[in-house]
Structures are given as C-alpha cells and as structure tokens.
Amino acid sequence: QVHLVESGGGLVQAGGSLRLSCVGSGRILSYYTMGWFRQAPGKEREFVAAISRNGSSTVYADSIKVRFTVSRDNVKNTVYLQMNSLHSEDTAVYYCAADFGVAISRIPRQYEYWGLGTQVTVSS
Numbered sequence: 001q002v003h004l005v006e007s008g009g010g011l012v013q014a015g016g017s018l019r020l021s022c023v024g025s026g027r028i029l030s031y032y033t034m035g036w037f038r039q040a041p042g043k044e045r046e047f048v049a050a051i052s053r054n055g056s057s058t059v060y061a062d063s064i065k066v067r068f069t070v071s072r073d074n075v076k077n078t079v080y081l082q083m084n085s086l087h088s089e090d091t092a093v094y095y096c097a098a099d100f101g102v103a104i105s106r107i108p109r110q111y112e113y114w115g116l117g118t119q120v121t122v123s124s
C-alpha cells in the first residue's frame with residue numbers, strides 16, 4: 001500500500017509559478033512510475049506529466065510542455081511538479097499517482113495509488 005500526500009497548491013496570478021510536492025509513505029517510491037494529473041470542474045481527469053522510476057525519463061502533456069517540469073527525489077520519497085507561466089486554464093485539482101509498471105503511462109486507470117489532490121487556482 002502506498003499513501004500519497006500532495007501539497008503546494010494555492011492561489012496565484014496568471015504568469016506566476018507554483019511548486020507541487022507529493023510525498024509517499026508505506027513503500028519506497030523508487031519502485032513506481034509517478035504521474036501528475038489534474039481535474040477541473042466539470043471535466044475529466046487529464047494527464048499532466050509523469051516520470052520514470054529512476055527519473056531518467058519524463059513525459060508531458062502537449063498543453064503544458066516547457067512550462068511544467070516533473071522531477072523526483074527518491075531519497076526523500078518525493079515527486080515534484082514545478083509549474084511556471086501559469087494560465088487560468090491550469091486551474092484544477094492536481095493529483096499525484098503511483099504506477100508499479102515500468103512504462104510511463106498517460107492513462108489514469110494504469111495508476112494504482114492516488115493522493116487526495118491539491119487545489120491550484122490561477123487568477124487572470
């Protein structure tokens with residue numbers, strides 16, 4: 001069982017930055033591919049970014065490429081999402097998720113464990 005807790009969300013003006021953190025407990029996160037997803041009101045959960053077990057590979061949604069950076073510190077059992085140049089369209093609840101598979105997936109159902117999410121609100 002993996003327990004994930006996100007933090008770092010909040011209210012920010014358009015063009016600003018936030019850094020989300022996801023701390024894992026229960027198991028070593030280096031065994032898992034880690035993903036970030038987001039869900040805006042009335043919309044389906046969508047893929048944002050993911051990082052391989054050792055951090056050597058990353059994948060991003062086209063809508064956020066270049067603006068966001070996913071990273072991980074396996075010693076701290078933590079995954080990060082640095083978000084820059086935020087737009088109002090980035091407003092959503094952001095979730096981190098863990099997948100025991102090796103291949104990086106953009107599909108939410110591939111991820112076995114989820115945090116409760118952290119709210120990001122970007123004001124225009």
